Amino acid sequence: MTSFDFGKMAFGCWRLTEPNTASVEQRLNAALDAGLCLIDTADIYGYGDSNNAISVDGAEADGFGGAEALLGDCLAAQPHLRDRMILATKGGIRPPLPYDSSRAYLTAALEASLRRLRTDYVDLYQIHRPDLLTDYLDLAQTLDGFVQSGKVRALGVSNFMPSQIRALAAHLKTPLLTHQPEISLWATAPFEDGTLDICAELSLTPLAWSPLGQGSLLQPPQSTQMKTVQLALQSCAEKYGVTPAQIALAFLLAHPIGIVPIIGTQNPQRIAESARSVDITLSREDWYRLYVARRGEAMP
Numbered sequence: 001m002t003s004f005d006f007g008k009m010a011f012g013c014w015r016l017t018e019p020n021t022a023s024v025e026q027r028l029n030a031a032l033d034a035g036l037c038l039i040d041t042a043d044i045y046g047y048g049d050s051n052n053a054i055s056v057d058g059a060e061a062d063g064f065g066g067a068e069a070l071l072g073d074c075l076a077a078q079p080h081l082r083d084r085m086i087l088a089t090k091g092g093i094r095p096p097l098p099y100d101s102s103r104a105y106l107t108a109a110l111e112a113s114l115r116r117l118r119t120d121y122v123d124l125y126q127i128h129r130p131d132l133l134t135d136y137l138d139l140a141q142t143l144d145g146f147v148q149s150g151k152v153r154a155l156g157v158s159n160f161m162p163s164q165i166r167a168l169a170a171h172l173k174t175p176l177l178t179h180q181p182e183i184s185l186w187a188t189a190p191f192e193d194g195t196l197d198i199c200a201e202l203s204l205t206p207l208a209w210s211p212l213g214q215g216s217l218l219q220p221p222q223s224t225q226m227k228t229v230q231l232a233l234q235s236c237a238e239k240y241g242v243t244p245a246q247i248a249l250a251f252l253l254a255h256p257i258g259i260v261p262i263i264g265t266q267n268p269q270r271i272a273e274s275a276r277s278v279d280i281t282l283s284r285e286d287w288y289r290l291y292v293a294r295r296g297e298a299m300p
């Protein structure tokens with residue numbers, strides 16, 4: 001069985017578009033130099049982005065595949081970067097359907113991802129969202145086949161309910177390694193809805209998407225609840241002598257299960273700043289203070 005050291009934080013490619021003040025290579029180097037070796041993309045990233053649709057060779061006309069194509073171009077020009085990373089992608093969102101986890105679709109989707117990424121294999125292949133028409137036995141056999149073919153080294157899921165993970169895991173020969181739900185100081189449901197518990201039960205590494213709430217934790221608040229959360233982040237940041245963004249990441253890193261935040265910033269300085277969150281040790285008291293600020297009322 002393939003196992004990976006995913007590191008403590010990962011770099012996300014949802015916002016990997018061009019033009020940007022930093023080149024794709026600069027952004028990747030910033031992430032890898034900061035110790036973020038898990039590079040997370042998806043075939044859908046770039047969809048609806050007219051820049052990608054026009055400029056990225058390999059992307060489809062609607063931008064689908066745009067982020068993978070940008071990453072693939074960069075890896076083709078700088079092949080040594082591939083050896084430094086754990087390359088993860090996802091498939092199964094098929095606009096406008098919206099989801100398709102059938103054998104025929106996923107097989108074609110994986111081939112297209114490999115072509116755009118200009119590689120023979122990905123380290124981690126994740127089902128992006130649960131397809132409500134999934135035949136779990138067939139999906140498991142399809143995914144096991146991907147691993148047996150050598151085109152995929154390890155498997156994960158994203159946005160699955162615990163029961164859906166269990167149903168898939170029951171049929172897989174290759175153990176799932178990761179689950180990727182949204183987790184942040186704004187999206188706190190996984191702490192109490194069984195998501196982290198199923199990760200513990202099946203020894204899955206939780207990869208947290210949008211760990212800064214898509215930036216909303218740092219941007220002008222749109223609600224009194226968000227304002228309360230931001231005040232708590234600010235007060236904690238002053239106490240620890242770091243930034244609110246770093247506290248928001250430290251909040252996830254503090255969980256003993258080992259949540260790996262997938263940071264989304266495309267700014268090399270912010271990538272480096274985010275990575276330094278691993279040096280912060282939040283006290284249990286401060287962790288709960290932040291949690292309760294988001295919850296809006298004391299714990300029972």
Ligand SMILES: NC(=O)c1ccc[n+]([C@@H]2O[C@H](COP(=O)([O-])OP(=O)(O)OC[C@H]3O[C@@H](n4cnc5c(N)ncnc54)[C@H](OP(=O)(O)O)[C@@H]3O)[C@@H](O)[C@H]2O)c1
Pocket residue numbers: 011012013014015040041128158159180208209210211212213214215216218219245262263264265266267270
């Ligand atoms: N599985 C899924 O369904 C799913 C869904 C969504 C995302 N994801 C994954 O999660 C990754 C991260 O998602 P995300 O981009 O939403 O993550 P995020 O880290 O929550 O948000 C990133 C956004 O916040 C902004 N930001 C960061 N630091 C800031 C600061 N100090 N002040 C103000 N704004 C700041 C960034 O802007 P700058 O670039 O300007 O810094 C960027 O626009 C994605 O790349 C993808 O890999 C997965």
